[in-house]
Amino acid sequence: MTQRERPIEIINPPNMLKVKVGGRIAPADEAAIARAEAALAEMKHEFADWLAEEVNKLEAALDKVHAEGLTSAAGDELFTVAHDLRGLGATYDFPLVTRMAASLSRLVETGEKRELVPVQLVEAHVGAIRAALRQNIRTDDHAVGRTLAEELETRVVALVGAPG
Numbered sequence: 475m476t477q478r479e480r481p482i483e484i485i486n487p488p489n490m491l492k493v494k495v496g497g498r499i500a501p502a503d504e505a506a507i508a509r510a511e512a513a514l515a516e517m518k519h520e521f522a523d524w525l526a527e528e529v530n531k532l533e534a535a536l537d538k539v540h541a542e543g544l545t546s547a548a549g550d551e552l553f554t555v556a557h558d559l560r561g562l563g564a565t566y567d568f569p570l571v572t573r574m575a576a577s578l579s580r581l582v583e584t585g586e587k588r589e590l591v592p593v594q595l596v597e598a599h600v601g602a603i604r605a606a607l608r609q610n611i612r613t614d615d616h617a618v619g620r621t622l623a624e625e626l627e628t629r630v631v632a633l634v635g636a637p638g
Contacts, residue, residue: 521566544588
């Protein structure tokens with residue numbers, strides 16, 4: 475019997491997770507989900523304030539960069555704040571801020587990249603993020619916001635390469 479002629483044997487290992495949780499995972503509690511969504515909706519008016527606090531941290535990190543240089547520990551701090559802001563923008567209903575903070579993060583993510591980066595490009599990112607918040611430009615459906623984000627991303631790619 476050749477290898478091609480051998481019958482195929484399928485082995486199904488036991489599902490140990492199923493055994494440990496009693497066979498089934500309970501369906502989602504729709505009432506609990508509704509309560510959580512209602513609580514989130516009540517807090518939504520505070521999102522811009524919370525995001526403003528994070529942008530203040532970003533501006534403070536930029537001030538340190540001005541004083542100490544982008545290749546110092548201040549550059550590390552700037553990256554950390556930008557990276558955090560990248561995650562919080564969409565959470566706080568400002569996906570455009572997430573997009574711009576992602577571009578900034580990519581720009582300053584390593585010491586090697588920071589050696590190449592003109593501080594003016596960092597300043598442009600920080601200013602764009604602040605402007606988006608101040609002008610309540612939440613998504614790239616806004617023509618000016620989209621154009622600004624695209625221009626920042628284009629400059630980052632030209633300087634440090636494409637993401638990935």
